Amino acid sequence: GENVEQHPSTLSVQEGDSAVIKCTYSDSASNYFPWYKQELGKRPQLIIDIRSNVGEKKDQRIAVTLNKTAKHFSLHITETQPEDSAVYFCAASVGSARQLTFGSGTQLTVLP
Amino acid sequence: EAGVVQSPRYKIIEKKQPVAFWCNPISGHNTLYWYLQNLGQGPELLIRYENEEAVDDSQLPKDRFSAERLKGVDSTLKIQPAELGDSAVYLCASSSGLADRDTQYFGPGTRLTVL
Numbered sequence: 001g002e003n004v005e006q007h008p009s010t011l012s013v014q015e016g017d018s019a020v021i022k023c024t025y026s027d028s029a030s031n032y033f034p035w036y037k038q039e040l041g042k043r044p045q046l047i048i049d050i051r052s053n054v055g056e057k058k059d060q061r062i063a064v065t066l067n068k069t070a071k072h073f074s075l076h077i078t079e080t081q082p083e084d085s086a087v088y089f090c091a092a093s094v095g096s097a098r099q100l101t102f103g104s105g106t107q108l109t110v111l112p
Numbered sequence: 113e114a115g116v117v118q119s120p121r122y123k124i125i126e127k128k129q130p131v132a133f134w135c136n137p138i139s140g141h142n143t144l145y146w147y148l149q150n151l152g153q154g155p156e157l158l159i160r161y162e163n164e165e166a167v168d169d170s171q172l173p174k175d176r177f178s179a180e181r182l183k184g185v186d187s188t189l190k191i192q193p194a195e196l197g198d199s200a201v202y203l204c205a206s207s208s209g210l211a212d213r214d215t216q217y218f219g220p221g222t223r224l225t226v227l
Contacts, residue, residue, distance in 0.1 A: 006154075036218075043203070043218040044203070049215065089155075097216050098143060098207065099168070100157070102155050102156070104152075104154055
């Protein structure tokens with residue numbers, strides 16, 4: 001089955017700096033890659049996703065890049081703010097969103 | 113639009129007791145998922161329903177866990193008897209199944225503590 005590895009497990013940045021979280025996946029058939037943000041005690045919330053027919057997608061301060069050849073994808077957050085502090089999970093799925101395999105999460109802390 | 117609803121939000125029980133969790137998905141979402149999330153880890157799928165049919169329950173510990181979605185809408189996940197290692201957050205999610213636009217939306221979860 002699919003295996004998703006996520007790095008780093010913790011990341012601290014100064015407010016205003018950029019943050020990058022990377023994930024690799026094992027199944028070359030995977031074609032859907034969402035990113036979820038989970039604040040302490042709250043539900044995971046989708047922040048951005050990408051499907052394998054595009055290499056990059058951007059939404060305001062967040063962007064995701066996908067390299068299907070290398071089987072990795074990354075989340076980029078620019079101009080970080082304290083409210084960006086949370087755990088971020090990447091996931092990968094074959095065919096649709098129905099078979100998500102999640103990474104182990106990255107605790108992002110934005111220092112004021 | 114109402115999101116995925118779960119209840120209870122918190123549950124504390126003693127080991128060997130039964131416990132049940134309830135989930136109501138987003139209206140119109142045919143696919144429903146139950147996940148287990150241990151502290152500091154990503155969600156792990158327990159079971160996936162397409163309407164009322166369980167199409168992926170390979171990770172569900174069937175000796176003590178059971179689930180049902182009788183009318184293809186809301187769902188119940190049960191543990192009987194609970195063990196200490198079952199302490200975790202149980203997340204429910206739903207998705208519409210629409211090709212190229214399918215996205216999983218999560219509920220707030222039920223935090224289970226087994227004493």
